[in-house]
Amino acid sequence: MYKYHCLNPIAKVGTDTFTGEYEETPEISQADVILVRSASMREMEWQEGTLAVARAGAGVNNIPCDVCAEKGIVVFNTPGANANGVKELVIAGMLLASRDIVGGIRWVEEKEGSGNIAKETEKAKKAFAGCELVGKKLGVIGLGAIGVLVANSGVHLGMEVYGYDPYVSVESAWKLSRNIHHTRSLEELFQDCDYISVHVPANEHTKGMIDANAIRQMKQGVVILNFSRDLLVKEEDMLEAMKEGKVRHYVTDFPTPMMAGAKGAIVIPHLGASTEEAEDNCAKMAVQELRSYLEHGNIKNSVNYPDCDMGFRGKNTRILLLHHNVPNMIGQFTRILARDNMNIADMANKSKGGYAYTMIDIDTPVPEGLAEELRNVPEVLKVRIIR
Numbered sequence: 362m363y364k365y366h367c368l369n370p371i372a373k374v375g376t377d378t379f380t381g382e383y384e385e386t387p388e389i390s391q392a393d394v395i396l397v398r399s400a401s402m403r404e405m406e407w408q409e410g411t412l413a414v415a416r417a418g419a420g421v422n423n424i425p426c427d428v429c430a431e432k433g434i435v436v437f438n439t440p441g442a443n444a445n446g447v448k449e450l451v452i453a454g455m456l457l458a459s460r461d462i463v464g465g466i467r468w469v470e471e472k473e474g475s476g477n478i479a480k481e482t483e484k485a486k487k488a489f490a491g492c493e494l495v496g497k498k499l500g501v502i503g504l505g506a507i508g509v510l511v512a513n514s515g516v517h518l519g520m521e522v523y524g525y526d527p528y529v530s531v532e533s534a535w536k537l538s539r540n541i542h543h544t545r546s547l548e549e550l551f552q553d554c555d556y557i558s559v560h561v562p563a564n565e566h567t568k569g570m571i572d573a574n575a576i577r578q579m580k581q582g583v584v585i586l587n588f589s590r591d592l593l594v595k596e597e598d599m600l601e602a603m604k605e606g607k608v609r610h611y612v613t614d615f616p617t618p619m620m621a622g623a624k625g626a627i628v629i630p631h632l633g634a635s636t637e638e639a640e641d642n643c644a645k646m647a648v649q650e651l652r653s654y655l656e657h658g659n660i661k662n663s664v665n666y667p668d669c670d671m672g673f674r675g676k677n678t679r680i681l682l683l684h685h686n687v688p689n690m691i692g693q694f695t696r697i698l699a700r701d702n703m704n705i706a707d708m709a710n711k712s713k714g715g716y717a718y719t720m721i722d723i724d725t726p727v728p729e730g731l732a733e734e735l736r737n738v739p740e741v742l743k744v745r746i747i748r
């Protein structure tokens with residue numbers, strides 16, 4: 362019986378795909394695997410028994426992935442599963458920044474009970490007028506699952522779209538509309554665009570990438586959209602730029618004390634992925650990843666260990682080793698197996714940065730105590746044997 366713990370509510374359509382071999386536990390310390398959305402796991406005390414964490418979503422900055430890797434805990438995310446939900450809200454953000462829709466709706470609410478409202482509307486409405494998106498220039502920074510959808514939608518809306526992503530994947534590149542201009546530097550994108558939307562992960566390289574220096578290079582009255590993470594924008598610089606009118610609106614999905622109520626800021630309470638469809642997609646993918654790892658040892662969509670797949674386990678005993686990516690690990694494992702006459706039916710070894718994963722199928726008897734012996738091999742972080 363495997364035990365899972367949900368640190369945030371996870372869509373039932375996903376957790377329903379756990380079979381009778383699984384049960385939910387309210388005790389995180391008892392869990393083999395943990396499902397999480399945005400809850401911070403950075404201060405958590407990790408248990409020896411934790412095998413994996415699945416982030417039902419894209420951003421993993423709430424999880425100490427390096428600490429987990431060192432403890433042999435595989436961290437998964439669900440790439441692309443909530444991308445459409447975010448894209449739709451980005452389009453809404455561009456529209457909210459272009460016309461004073463919210464101001465107009467508030468004005469109508471204040472007129473509740475006024476018999477004259479129809480007449481008053483025709484006088485008042487000019488205060489809420491705006492501009493259209495068609496023909497405007499949209500810059501998209503980061504062309505992954507979300508950025509590609511936003512960029513392609515910009516084209517469909519009649520915008521001239523510029524994309525920047527020096528690390529774009531082949532898969533994303535295939536999905537991009539050929540009408541999108543490829544920009545080779547942020548400077549080029551900054552100076553031309555009326556709307557700039559940021560879709561990169563928050564990490565040490567992207568932190569504060571939209572600061573006074575970046576904003577200085579942008580057009581007067583630019584609209585900046587941030588549906589990625591608050592850390593990407595230097596908020597003091599953004600406030601100053603909005604005061605000066607350099608930035609017309611800053612649309613963000615991340616409320617902070619500095620931005621809540623700030624003039625020019627349009628702040629949404631982290632709703633990008635809060636659609637039924639996105640929540641269901643993420644939950645289903647996260648559970649599928651955990652089940653495949655627990656039942657067969659296969660890794661797909663991990664952010665701290667390599668993808669590695671040997672298919673269904675069948676009747677063999679499967680030995681799973683998480684270890685540092687250093688020479689002579691396989692030699693040490695196979696020496697131990699050969700000594701006890703174990704026959705290797707199949708094996709795979711993959712690495713990602715400083716970490717590696719070895720899967721070995723054995724079709725002869727496997728002695729008790731093997732896991733402990735393998736765990737004692739220097740540089741091994743975790744061993745699991747599925748019989």
Ligand SMILES: NC(=O)C1=CN([C@@H]2O[C@H](COP(=O)(O)OP(=O)(O)OC[C@H]3O[C@@H](n4cnc5c(N)ncnc54)[C@H](O)[C@@H]3O)[C@@H](O)[C@H]2O)C=CC1
Pocket residue numbers: 418419420421440441443444447502503504505506507508525526527528529530533560561562563566567588589590614631632633634635
């Ligand atoms: N508001 C919300 O509810 C949601 C927010 N997010 C945020 O959006 C981010 C992006 O999500 P996805 O598109 O699904 O991720 P993704 O991993 O598919 O795409 C990220 C893209 O950014 C690119 N990139 C990385 N560093 C870059 C840099 N310095 N300059 C330009 N491009 C760079 C990568 O090459 C990749 O193509 C997530 O990391 C997360 O923080 C994701 C989902 C929901």
Ligand SMILES: O=C(O)CCC(=O)C(=O)O
Pocket residue numbers: 398399417418419420421443631634635
């Ligand atoms: O689960 C959520 O609502 C947050 C989604 C998100 O920010 C992400 O997937 O990175």
